[in-house]
Amino acid sequence: MIQSPETEYIIQFRDVTKIYPLPAGDVVALDSINLEILPGEFIAIMGPSGSGKSTLLNLMGCLDTPTSGDLFIKGRNAGSMNDEELTALRRDHIGFIFQQFNLLPLLSALENVQYPLILKRGTKECEERCLHVLNAMELDETLYTHKPSELSGGQQQRVAIARALVNDPEILLADEPTGNLDTKTGTAIMELLLDLNRSRNETIIMVTHDPAVARYAHRIITIVDGRIT
C-alpha cells in the first residue's frame, strides 16, 4: 500500500479526478483536485448544485474511489483498498451525518446509536457508552426507546449525530446537516458540531448551501464544475 508522505494530513487529495461514464458521454465530476485537511479542521464545502460537492464528500467517506489520482485517508491510499477494507474504515474512523437524518426505521433511537458499535465490537455490552453519547446530545431520555418516526427532525438529527460519534471517529462528514431543520434547530445542531470540533478536536467536513451555516467552519472550500476555486 502506498503511504502518504505527509502523514500529518488526515485527508489528502492528490490530483484526484472522478469521472462517471454515462451513455451520453463521460461526466467529469471532479477534475484534478488537490486538497489537504489537517486533523481538527472544520471545513465547509460550498458550490452550486452539480458542482461536485457530494462527489468530494463521497470520496472522503470511502463510499467511492477516484478514477485517477491518489486519495489518502489517515495516511492510507483509499484507491488501493478493497470493499471490505473501505467498509471497515468507514465503520471505525468516519462518522456520517445526512440531510435526511437517515436513521434506521426499524430500530429505536438507542438501538440506532448502538448499531455501529455492535458492528465494530460484535457485542451488545455497549449500552453505557451509547447512553453517554446520547446524553451529550441533550436529548430527552424518554425518547431513547422511540422509533425515528416518532421523533422530530431536530431530535432525529441529534440521534444521527450520536450514531456518527459512537465509534469515536476522527472524521465527521456532514451533508447539509441543517437542510431539513428550521433555523432555530439548525443553529442548535451547528453549535453542537462546533462544540464537538472544539472539545474533541473532531475533524468536520460539511457540505452546505447556506452561507450562514458555512460561517461556523474554519475554512470554506468552494467548488465549481469539479474544480476547487
Place this chain on the structure above:
Amino acid sequence: MTKSFFFEFAKRNVRLHWLRSLLAVLGIVIGVVAIASMGILGNSLVLAISDSLSSVGDSVIVTPHTGGGVMGGSTGDYISDRDLEQIRRAVAPDITIPVYSGGSRMKVGSEDTAGSIYGLDPDDIAVLLEIREGSYLRGASSAMAGARFAEENNIKVGTRITVGDKGSLRVVGILEERGMGFDINPDYGIVVEDRWFEAAYDQDGYDMVIVKVRDLNTIEDVKNAIDKQLNRRETVVDVIDTKAILETILTTFGQISTFTTAIGGISLIVAGVSILNIMMMSVTERIKEIGVLRSIGTQKKEVRSIFLYEALILGLIGGIIGGVLSFVGGYAISIVMLETTKFLFYPSSLVYILYGVTFGVVTSLLSGLYPAWKASNLNPIEA
C-alpha cells in the same frame, strides 16, 4: 451477538410487513403440505399393499405352461404327479404344496351363489391358511369357507353347502381373510380336501404347485432349480417368483408416489417464486436503508445475512406450520382413503414431513439468495 442483532433486524422487518410475510408463509405452508401429504399418502399406499401381499411374497408358484393362468383356472392342462415329484426333489427341503382349483355354482341353504373351490392336502392347509373360527378340515365331506364368502352368504360353522351336482359339504371352519395373493384366493370361495376334489372332478393333475421358500434369499435359486428340472427340453411349466412380482408392484407404486410428491414440489417452487418476488420488493423499497447501512460501515456479507435471515424466518415459520398441518392432513387422508392410520406412524411415512419442512426452508433460503446478493451489492451512493 452481531448475528443475533441482524436476526432481530430481520424479524422486525418480517413483522412490519406482516401481511406480505403471511402470504409468503402461506405459499410455503401449501408447498410443504403438498409434498408431505402426497409423500405420506404414497408411502402409506405402498405399505398397505405390501402388508396385504407380503404373506405370499415367500412363494414360488408353478403352473402348467399352456394357458395356465397365474390366478388359477382349469384349462385342461395340469401338472402331473411325475412333475410334482420332480419339483419336490428339485426344491427339497422347501415345502411343496400341490393345489387343485376350480369354480362352481353353489347353494347355501336355499340361496344360489358361486365361488372358487380349492382342493388341498389337509396336511398343507395350515402352512397356507389361518383359521378364524371352527377347525381345519375333518373328513372328506368337510369344507372351510373364505372370510368374504362366509360373510356374503351368511355361512357359519355347521352350514351346509351344495357344490353344483358334486354333492354336499359341511362347513367346519371359517378362514381368516387373506387378501390379494398370487397363489390362491380363498376369500371368495371354499377349501376342501384334495381327495374330495379328485373324486368330484376327476382331474389328471394339479392346477398349481406352490413352493414355500424358507430362506427368501434363495427364492431365485429355487425358481431356477424348478426351471432346470422341468423345462429342460420344452417348456412344461411356468415358474413365478412372487417376491419379484411383489417388488415390481411396490417399485411401481413407489414411482407413482414419487411422481405425486414431485407434483407437490411444484407448488413449493411457486412458493419460492413468491418469496423471491416479495424479497425483491423489500430490497427495492429499502434501497435507501441499505445505502445507510453500508455507508455507516455494514459489510456486504452482513447486509446479505439480514436478508437471508428474513428468508430463513419465512421458511421456518412456513415449514413448521406446514409440518404440523401435513401430519393432520396425512391423518385425514389415511382415514378417508385407507381407512386406517397405522401406516402414518411408520418412520418411512413420517420422514416425508421432515422432507417437506426441509424443502420448504431450503426453497425459502434459495429464493432469498438473489435478493440478498442484490441488496449487498447495491452501490451505497446510488442507494
